[in-house]
Amino acid sequence: AQSVTQLGSHVSVSEGALVLLRCNYSSSVPPYLFWYVQYPNQGLQLLLKYTTGATLVKGINGFEAEFKKSETSFHLTKPSAHMSDAAEYFCAVKTGGSNYKLTFGKGTLLTVNP
Amino acid sequence: GAGVSQSPSNKVTEKGKDVELRCDPISGHTALYWYRQRLGQGLEFLIYFQGNSAPDKSGLPSDRFSAERTGESVSTLTIQRTQQEDSAVYLCASSDFQQPQHFGDGTRLSIL
Numbered sequence: 001a002q003s004v005t006q007l008g009s010h011v012s013v014s015e016g017a018l019v020l021l022r023c024n025y026s027s028s029v030p031p032y033l034f035w036y037v038q039y040p041n042q043g044l045q046l047l048l049k050y051t052t053g054a055t056l057v058k059g060i061n062g063f064e065a066e067f068k069k070s071e072t073s074f075h076l077t078k079p080s081a082h083m084s085d086a087a088e089y090f091c092a093v094k095t096g097g098s099n100y101k102l103t104f105g106k107g108t109l110l111t112v113n114p
Numbered sequence: 115g116a117g118v119s120q121s122p123s124n125k126v127t128e129k130g131k132d133v134e135l136r137c138d139p140i141s142g143h144t145a146l147y148w149y150r151q152r153l154g155q156g157l158e159f160l161i162y163f164q165g166n167s168a169p170d171k172s173g174l175p176s177d178r179f180s181a182e183r184t185g186e187s188v189s190t191l192t193i194q195r196t197q198q199e200d201s202a203v204y205l206c207a208s209s210d211f212q213q214p215q216h217f218g219d220g221t222r223l224s225i226l
Contacts, residue, residue: 009154034214043118043205043217044157090156100145100164100212104156 002027002095006105014113019063019078021108023091026072032094033074034102035065039087047089050074061085086112116140118218120206126224127196135191135221139208146189147215148181151203160204163189164211193223201225 007022025031032051036044048059055067061084065076074091088107095101119138127133139146144165149157159173163183174180178196183189193200203222207215 004156036217041219041222043207043219044215045217046214049214092157100147100162100209101159101170102157102215103159106154106156 002031002093002103004091004093004103004105006089006091006108008108009106010109010111012111012113013081015083016080019076019081019085019110021076021089021091021110023065023074023076023105024072025074025091025093027093031067031074033065033067034092034094035059035063035074035076036090036092036104037061037087038090038107044090047076081110081112083112083114086110118206118208118216120204120218120221122221123219124222124224126226128226129198130195132192132194133196133223135193135204135206135223137189137191137206137208137218139187139189139206140216142186142210143208143216144186144211145209145213145215146183147207147209148189148191149205149207150175151205151220153202157205160191196223196225198225 003026005024034049035047050067058064091105092102121136146163148160161181162170178194181191203220205220207217209215
């Protein structure tokens, strides 16, 4: 069965600092991986996705993630945090055997300090 | 609007009452999903509709939960005889077939 583990339920960084949000997954099949962002009282917005091909994926708002099969990881990074990046971030893996189900991690709340 | 629309945005009801939540997907999207998001948790898959195919109801937590979809448009999620543990944000998403999901802002359900 697929599962997603997000290390750190809460990450705090200073404005301008590197953002690193960790995600590890387990999957019985080659994974499709996603990062979503959720701002307060809003739904989830897709940041980026990995399906096949290049393992370094660039998304919106300056975020990127690298798929590392050997480490079963898909960590999300951004070189320089902005106040507007404060939100909750969810990593998800497409469920094996399904072409639509996503298994989500429990989320990481990112706070950005001035 | 062009996005997924959910109503109501907030719902407070008494334990034991029935509630109905509505989702208007993006026009043309054939797939529609319902999720439940409990405080401090990730999203739990509830149900999936794809075109005229039989829905995948495997995530519905009990027979108190049901959902309907009219063609490729509006969907309603109904919770009968609500319990306090049903308190959560219920999110709807839609997509083209096998494409990334677009989410609505959710309905925040509180059971007193």
